Amino acid sequence: MIRLEVKGVENVIKNFELADKASVEGIHRAIEVGANRIRDYAKNVVPVKTGRLKGSIQVRSLRKTKTGASAEIAPKTEYDIFVEFGTYKMGARPYMRPAAFAIFPEIASMIEKEIRK
16 A cells, blocks of 8 residues: 655645645645556556456545645555565565655655645
8 A cells, every 4th residue: 555645734835925725725636646646557567467456456545634635545455465565485576666656756746836836
């Protein structure tokens, strides 16, 4: 599971003297877009045997508050963790972590743009 979380958005925005509802909503959008991009990236790189693991990768929750936002992106099979981290009989074939590492800079850039508007 990958969890994106931005807390204290209003305080950051106030520090930049940009405290308006549009900026907070923009940050919420950035988290939502970022979560969907991580999901899509993971679906493109996950090893596929039957397609069940690939089909199970979803944005599981998206929470928006006045002070932040969070999203969880996760697969839901009984074997997803074994594919990601491997076992003593099978090497790891990561797909969630590479997706997160690839997309995190884009999310940070989107959030920065929203704060600087």
